[in-house]
Amino acid sequence: MRARWNFEARTGRERRQTGIDVPNKSKTVLRDTSKTARPRAAVETAAPRRSAAVERKTRETSVSIDLALDGSGRGEARTGVPFLDHMLESFARHGFFDLTIKAAGDLHIDDHHTVEDVGIVLGRAFREALGDRSGIKRFGEASVPLDEAVCTAIVDISGRSYLGYNVQISQERVGNFQTELVHDFMKAMTDEVGMNLHLNLVSGRNPHHIIEATFKALARAMDHATQPEPRLKGVLSTKGTLT
DSSP, X not given: OHHHHHHHHHHHHHHHHHXXXXXXXXXXXXXXXXXXXXXXXHHHTOOOOOEEEEEEEOSSEEEEEEEESSOOOOEEEXXXXXXXXXXXXXXXXXXXXXXXXXXXXXXXXXXXXXXXHHHHHHXXXXXXXHTTOTTBOOEEEEEEEEXXXXXXXXXXXXXXXXXXXXXXXXXXXXXXXXXXXXXXXXXXXXXXXXXXXXEEEEEOXXXXXXXXXXXXXXXXXXXXXXXXXXXXXXXXXTTSXXX
């Protein structure tokens, strides 16, 4: 109060001496934004959404996917390719992902466009659900048997795309499904997630068993790699980014 009185007294003398009005700066008001400003800590510790809904439409296919990473393994796939539906629902179940997939494609030509495009959209759903990949374990590995077939999947959600596909299947088809389309699906998904994926067939004879063991191994590895690491702050990288 004393400082304000001195200032007003001084400016009053200046007005009397010079005849010029001196603005009374003491009337300047500083707005207190402490109540409206968003706390910085809340921004820095905000948890990622860990779910995504993605749609993609082209002249060949229409695909929509809803994905929740922290699910209970509920899967529903309606792609028009029954064997692919079976594999995707198995993937959801063994990865504990909640996953809904709907697709319509030019199956009158063949299954290729639909299978590949489902891989693209599933990869994008994982990428969106993971956000900047803060706090996740990043690496995952699993070996899964199915009778005589054993497949290993190794995952690094690194932001870099690489597929090592060593799953040799001598049979051309499982029912009406072309076995080589598994490679196309895995390549599409890997590229869109932005991850390293190595799939290695240890043993196997029956193509159904081989492919199903491959999808289950991928599910288990992805489940581990996408899980939160409670000891981690930020991303698991010395570079400071995984995108």
